[in-house]
Amino acid sequence: MDQAGRPEAGALLQAGTADAAALPQRPCILVVEDTDDIRYLLVALLQDSYEVMAAAAGEAGLQMARSAKRPDLILLDVMMPDMDGYEVLAELGRDPRTADIPVIFLTALSSVDEERRGLDLGATDYVAKPISPPILLARLKLHLERSANARRLKDLSEQLSRYLAPQVYQSLFDGSRQAEIRTQRKKLTVFFSDIKNFTESTAQWQPEEVTLLLNSYFAEMSQIAAEYGATLDKFIGDAIVIFFGDPHTLGVRQDAVQCVKMAMAMQKRMAELQLRWREMGINKAFEIRIGINSGFCDVGNFGSKLRMEYTIIGREVNLAARLEQAAEPGEIMISSETFALVQGEIRADARDPVLAKGFSHPIPVYVVHPGDVASAADPDVIFCDAPGLHLEINPARLTVAQKVQAVAELRKALARLEAPGVADQEVGRSNAAEGAWPASITGLDLALGLHRAMGMKPLYLSMLGRFLEGRKDTPKRIREALDAGDLKAAELLVHSLRGVAGQIGATQVPDHAQALEQSIHEGRPRAVLDGLLGSLEVSLGELIAALEAGLPAAAS
Template identity: 70%
Template sequence: MDDVARPGAGEPLHSSAGAMRAPVQRRSRVLIVEDTADIRYFLETLLKDQYEVAAASAGETGLQMATGEPRPEIILLDVMMPDMDGYEVMRQLAKDPRTAEIPVIFLTALGSVADEQKGLDLGATDYITKPISPPILLARVRLHLERSANARRLKDLSEQLSRYLAPQVYQSLFDGSRQAEIQTQRKRLTVFFSDIKNFTASTAQWQPEEVTLLLNSYFAEMSQIAAEYGATLDKFIGDAIVIFFGDPHSLGPRRDALQCVRMAVAMQRRMQDLQRRWRSMDISKTFEIRIGINSGFCDVGNFGSALRMEYTIIGREVNLAARLEQAAEPGEILISSETYALVRGEILADAREPLLAKGFAEPIAIYAVDKAAMEGDGDASIIRCDRPGLRMDIDLGRLTGAERTQAAVQIRKALVSLEALPDAAAVPEPAAADAADVSLPEHMAGLDLALGLSRAMGLNPLYVSMLRRFQQSHQETIARIRQALEDGELKTAELLSHSLRGVAGQIGATRVPHDAEALEQALGGSQPREAIDGRLAALEVSLGELIAALHAGLPPEAAAP
């Protein structure tokens, strides 16, 4: 930039504190949302050795767990559940920004293309049909966790890179409206320069770390204000800031100029807050900023080479803004006559003696923004508390209505945590299969033992545990279905049959899944009651025979010590 660079106020130091500790490997968190207890047990047992597992028995509960902390990194979601089915859970997850990017794998006994398409259209990542094949499930969970981790790494990298660019430039590169190529254009801009008066001399005896801390806190506050007013932050030069309005987005010359001057006023007000904060840190220096603003035609775009380029502005009007800043008194905003012509009627300003500036042959007409506009609103809107263990700094004037609501929620949470007694109750671990070796019979009526064992990853104890759970939990299923039919609750009867089909298929049952599916189809197709009763009778026979075979054929449970 022409004749405007100034020495820096101290470069950040590179830490040499020694070798960093190796990061602790954290296990990924998997959330299972499944209404059937046996399937939940199977999935928890299958996944808990590799992942941190949480489980919910209903859609509403699963939704609450997904939006709570810690959030899952992948969700296994059953489709057919009472009250809130998996499709509705998926809709709610997709609408919530906290959960929209969590990969979801649907688990269901439904097998039609339409059902699968519906889930994928809602945003599901994948679809696994019941009975669940453990190798397929484990492979897909691992695959989607890796893809999600890669996506997060790419997002984190892009966010880090975005800090080296103005937000508008970063966004225009990502949405394709701007290309990273050497290209400039001439546009009417409003240019802003500011610096801290005598900052370098005042901090000459400080340690570099102290200078860096102070300067970065200042830059953070000023950058936030610039973002709020839609400015393009060009660069930091030592303790100086260069900002402009009008590219890559413009509200028109007049509104760009108004936004720029209003931003400058907000920055001067914020300096009052910073001064109070610095005094509380025993920094006795009274730092004040001076600001210069000018409007006019500049060259703006990418300058540099194919290897390294910079998005910036050059031209006479840029240099004039720098000269105005250098001529301003501490705490003052000087604007050119061109800027004043654009903001007149909205901004109060007083004419000053024309400025004789280096590089300009003629005196420059200038105006000083009215000091009253920069007076703070007092402390009524600021809440502060700074003591050991407690630091609070709330500026009500900076918060929007939605932000105030969020702040109130966070404060209430903190209050609850402060008032609550420590909760030392231990969370019970999921039940695990007995690690001891268990012998299976060679044959059991109604079961394909080889198929069921393979679905239990070849683990005899896990398979026997699943069979025992099936035997104990489904002895009353037929009675529950019949009662639902008597009460006219066809949907409840259909869900009971659907759940039975999924569990029976998981353990390798031969007849029960087919009979349960036939009943489910009869209920879903609103067939006559006689047809439904016939399907139910067939299921009652096959289920009864299977439970009897399990009772007779399962090895006895080990006695408790």
């Protein structure tokens, strides 16, 4: 107050600022229109209800849209001299800052194709010229309300997503999962971890201190879980429950491998966290212990119509929890089932069986070597993992006697694989199941082609049939492209033919196609190209004729 009892200027200014902040903010409309009279009309029409920015050209409109004062909606003229409305709209769509701004086209064009073009580029609506103010205002109100609702839903969904595993959140929003009571039985890999003696160590702490430490720990571990594609089930005190295999899976084996690798990354990150906490004055040597098990669990939505939770239950979940409790600080203890899945990629040592509450028999367990991952890239490890074949030999871990035994076993296995008649018997059974198989086809290496088709005869026959039907006119199309001077199109046609012919095991066509493709790329004279095209046409024609004569009727 001044001496007369009046409010001081500073107080008035503060009050005015507070009042202004309390007023609802008006939506901002950007008008991009090159005709002065129409631009003036639009500004006059809108300024009582909206904040209005105006630009007379496309480039200026883009700059305004990208400015700090981001418009809530854009009215965009289609026909403009420097950049037309379609070009402006395309630029808006390419920029993350402006891609979601609703755009209403202002146009005198009545072509369906023009309208479709704008809608395909992302226009929200059209308003035809001459402009009808009631229609324009109604369209503006409608699309601004829709945009505001979309923003509210986006903000709400982002907040809700923090209460759900990212995979569950995504599957709900893309429609692949419904919020209903439903479970299924699946083979999962389950992870439990906790901080050893955390409750006792922090008993004298203030709640704020416990919260700070736990939140920093959970943030780091959650980030690692996300990097490995895990489904983060829940936090229980200082414990974390995670699983792999639902709602997305890489396959039972790879899910288990990812889980163990994630656990190893968490143990490594824990060491880094300990250093950070010591710098903050927390001198407790906190360590985490981890238990992992693989097996069939019930997974899905449990609860009621009022409240449900996406989680897992079952004996295998309980076992993972028991393994975590049996592990020493800093250890990763895995079950024999998990070890069987990760063997060959993860090294682990057998430990004495664990007596676990709720389990009548001792549980065989293994402890992982943190950071010690075996792979095929390791020059000391002979490794192969394929359907029907699993091989891992690490000479450095074998004694002389064990190496002799390994050689003997490998020789026995090789002798059985090379036994005469075995392969022929398999081919005979396949032929009986799949119908006649051609003995040979001129211009085609059947064995090579079948190998490149993963040994699946139906797939290979289908590829041959598609080649037969789709490549007959390729030389004609190449010649037409050359006649038109479109060397790029001709080169792409030849390249495509070469790739497909090589895939099916053709013997001559790929070489002729490669020679022609290279000559086109080098810009060789047309006479040279015609000669090479002639050779390709002959070899392709012979292959087509052979396929027509040699393929089973179902394939051709």
